Amino acid sequence: MAENNFLEVDNITSGYGMVDVLFDVSISINKGDFVVVIGPNGAGKTTLLRSITGVIKPKKGKVYHLGEDVTDFNPEEMLFRGISYVPQERNIFSDLKVKDNLEMGAYSYKGDYEKRLELIFNVFPILKERLDQEAGTLSGGQRQMLAISRGIMMEPELLILDEPTSGLQPNLVTEVMDSIVELQKKDQMTILLVAQTNQAIEEADWGYLLRNGELILDAKAKELMESDEVMDLYFGG
């Protein structure tokens, strides 16, 4: 496939057991883009990310990465292809220290580990101060920072983040979002982000709107923000 078809999700239907959550959803991500997926609770956003990263297998449809069919790949194989996934919950090893979480993030990393740490400490200096602290005792914002850091230790080409600012105070939302943007620029990553915040949509190049497991709209993020569908969903018309 062409360079601009970095990741292609082609008509996937996915769900859990007998229940389908996602119906014939297709999305496309260009290399270097910042793509946001929005939608109300239960829209299937997390299921979409899980289907892409191999956490669950789509029941129908295909996922292509750089033109290769990766639908049946497991999360570990996807990670080795440069696709890193940071789930919304249970995204750090709570019983391990911060430094061990970072070390585990780079478990199979062959590059310069110290250089990765340096990048992370530049973006999240607070983590450097908390290296010997048990991750489970970090604050909500710090946990998200650690989760993102763990996710980028392998120097991924595509970072997939599931609501990294969920449950955070407004000032922390801004801080975490700014950090994600900074990381994207410094590491030249492609980012696929599920988010509910204005800032995420403002920063994104492209956006997808999901509702009830179906893709309602895809557009440039700013256009998406002003669309009637989004207004209707988030502000009641």
Place this chain on the structure above:
Amino acid sequence: MLGNIVDGIVLGCIITLGGLGISYVLLLQNYFNFTGGTYFTLGAFIAFAFSRIIPMGELPFVTFGPGLLLSLLLSMILLAIIMTAVDKLLFRPLRLRNAPFMFFYLTAFGMLFVIRSIIYLVWGAGTQNFVSGLPHIYRLPGGINITADKIFVVLATIILVALIYYFQYNTRLGKAMLATADDERLAAITGIKIKNIHTTVTVIAGLVTAMGGVFYGIAVQMRPLMGFNLLMAMFFAVICGGHGAILGTLGAGIIIGVLQEFGTVVVQIGLDAGNIPVEMSGYKEVFAFIFLIIILLTKPYGIFEGTILDR
């Protein structure tokens, strides 16, 4: 009396080794391995078989020679292979299917009878000893009589526990095991090879379990039911020591060993004084049970919770 405490410490070290094997399986695979005690016995009997064909030789102080140490090493390797094969053949398919934990327990229970039958079939129902000579007894102040063999068992256990502890908390693989125990799904997403982690855990469990069995054979003697009889004490050491805590299991193992040996004698003295014709040596596990109940009621996350031993 002090001698009984020393015997308790020796027994506690042996319980610890068996307990660590069970603890690792519990930590990563979330089920109590009922087969742990029987693997413990199998490890001892495999070493016994090797010791019959390997020239024993001599070592200073202890009653055994380098031949037994080589037999121990071979037994550890062979038991690790056997346990890994059983894990891959029986338990891995259950894990892949997310089978209910009852299936794991029933499978482990089934394996217990299979291995026990093999032990009876190959080595018979009698007792066995690694060496036939009488050990030299060191008489220490306070009426403590101890053999060099038992001192060897205690020192070797402490060294092994220290090595495992170092491996667990200071190596990448050890930390990956902890990470997998913490959250297996996240570990997979992070690129940790879960299959390798399960294999590593089973291998470590095999190594320590065989060592425990052989040490029991050295310090006491080998019996086909020796591991099964110690199984409850091993479980209790794991529970009381704290989930996955290596040092905690050692601490709890020693406490349970001492309680069993010392408590039995104390109660026996009381019973004898009251002319009550009960032989307490058959009820040693009662002390471990009482200890477990007290711990579960007062410190359900282990006796060393919040201390350095809670690791």
